[in-house]
Amino acid sequence: MRVYLTLLRRELASHFVSLTGYVIISVVLLLLGFSILDMLPKLNGDATDTPITRIFYATVYFWMLMLLTTPIMTMRTFAQEKFTGTFETLMTTPVSDLEVVLAKFTGALIFFMVTWLPLGGYMMLLHQYTNQAATAFDYRTLLCTYLGIGLLGSVYVALGCFASALTRSQLIAAAVSYGMGITIFLLSLRSLVPIPMAGWQAKVFTYISLTEHLEDFSRGIIDTSNLVFYLSLTGMFLFLTLKVVESRRWK
């Protein structure tokens, strides 16, 4: 536990005390700002009982943020340490491989969640200036959306860590996680386009669809099947990362 916390502190420092960290934060701010601009006209129209978070989720910016920022956040985790050689100094201290993987994962996930904080601010602002806000805005829906973002984020962060563990090059790490991340996303869309399929195919594609699961969260619904889905995907990628880190001892 002491080792884990020491490593986590170091990971957080490497995210927050770096230029890339703030570049990512500004990009996220910009995209979140665009998404709010996108939402405002929709709220100006007829009265709606759709939660604001649901409207936000429907903007294109949500997925852009999720898909574009996570590989940049995670590409350094292992690749950079392997490139500079500090991975060798790290692994020759009495730390366990699992502690290293978990610390790097949670460090990136915490940074990821911090970049999403402005969303809460925007929602509060909207809450201030809408009529009968109580119906459209519920803080519990917002928390639920955050839970969804955190769960989906952990899938993408774990995937990014896995890609980073595979290589010494940050560029390749980012490319691999972009490739895999976008593939998973496109697979999710398979249940909607080109044409909605009937029968078992539709069922399978709906089950593995990231978008379907997240939509529930943005409506304020916590379904255990959604939790299990995201957590098991995260678990799978973390397990793979751990195996890659351990693999130097098989060679």
Added chain:
Amino acid sequence: MSEPMIEVVNLTKRYAGHLAVANVSFTVGRGQIVGLLGPNGAGKSTILRILSCFLPATSGTVRVGGFDVFEQTDEVRRRIGYMPENNPLHVDMRVREYLKFRARLKGLSLAASRDRVSTVLEMCSLTEVDRRIIGQLSKGFRQRVGLADALVHEPELIILDEPTIGLDPNQLRSVRQLIKDLGRKHTILLSTHILPEVEATCSHVLILHQGRILASDATENLQRNIFQSGPAIAELTASTSTLQEFFAAQSEVETVDIVPTDGDWKRVTLTGRDGHDLRPLIHQWACTQRWPLRELTHGRHTLEDVFVKITRTEKEE
């Protein structure tokens, strides 16, 4: 305490397609400073990486302080301080911050790490730069940060991979002195491809070539037998043919090489038979033949010569 610090038995490491370390066995006793000497690609770094539990061996057993490096990695890793080749550091951290981070990773408590970091900062003369960012430090300072990291948890064994590479002569001297001082309390295994470095710092030497150990002995023995039995060099005034004839007739002389220098002076390089030191004889000859003599010295062996020499003696045996 009779148990050796490092015990390597029949160690072999094969990378895809080539053999890096071939059936190497050696032991390192406690309190020794051992130099692993060899050219680039001899397998030095591979051996050190296996010792520090970073790479597994293909076959053979390696024990550090009685613990197996593959089965009991935690026990081994707690007992060693390892500085890899090129001394990788987190360049975005400050010196004190980095050392504290490393001390905590190596299992020191908060209070203990604070004390130890201050102690090693002092030992490595880093106190005045403790708040500087590592990336902005000179190579010599960085090297000392690496050393400070290796000894922050008071390990029994310190493993240093090419600790003096890329240092200027002043930094070189201070790092070597530091290693020597450390040797009083710790066992040290260091690798290098510089012969004088081993002579300056190490009590024992292992000579490694193409993944095999060619020689392993106390430094003074090797110095006597191999390092210092280089050719004798004399500058004399006499005609080349006289010198050639005279030296060819001497039974102690194996090879002669005469190069004219300025004026009538000739630079004569002589190797003695069976590593015989020819210098006293040359002086004697110069006196009896009445040749003016202005310089008498012995050429130092390069690492290359040492390998040639050892491989040749092996063949003869």
